[in-house]
Amino acid sequence: MYESTLELAENKLMVLYILKSIKIPISNSQLTEMILENGFINYFTLQQYITELISSSFISYDKKNEKKVLVLSAKGEKVLSMFQDRISPSKTEVIEAYIKERLETIKRELTLTSNYTIDDNGNFIVDLKAIENDFMLMDLKINVTSNKQAMSLCDKWKSNSSEIYNKIMQLLINS
Incomplete structure (x- = not known):
């Protein structure tokens, strides 16, 4: 029992530590991915801890750029500072x-x-949207005829948004 209590405390503190260390609000799925990829806690236990x-x-939970993100509270930060060791x-x-x-992938x-x-x-x-420092850089709506085209545009935006944004801006400015 004592060992599992220590493990429970360490795991919850680890969640707080991640939220403090990353210094930006992150989504539940990003936190989950980080913890599962490193084999720290199983999915269901993590969701219970959250x-x-x-x-x-x-x-x-807070809302940032139309996404639900997790943030560390002042109370959580205080507890972490007392028990981080x-x-x-x-x-x-x-x-x-x-x-x-x-970090860059998470921010993106x-x-x-x-x-x-x-x-x-x-x-x-x-x-397709690009937001930087809570400022909308671009909000582009495109009408396409197929699901395949829609998925392709979304995938291309996710993997190459910076280049696409720059090309659009160059076309608009230089035309």
Whole structure:
């Protein structure tokens, strides 16, 4: 029992540590991906911890760029500062390395959105957005005729948005 209590505390502190270390709000799926990829906690236990941390007001959901993100509260930060030494150094090293390697990708996921809907005529409306520092850089809506085209545009935007944005701006400015 004692060992599992220590593990429970360490795991919850690790979630708080990640949210503090990354220094930007992240989505539940990004947090989950980070924890699962490193084999720290299983999915269902992690979701339970997140719910408990929210109930205890250590973390909360916020909305950023039309996305639901997790943020560390002042109360969570205080608890973490008091008990951070209970997280094993090997885990904090892995977390720091992961954040360093993936931070730009995580930021891009939060600042780029792409999705599509179907209108009354069966056409697909693709919505591509780029947001930087809470400022809308571009919001482009494109009407296409097939699901395949809509998915392709969304994929291209996610993988190459910077180049696409620059080309559009050059075309508009130089025309």
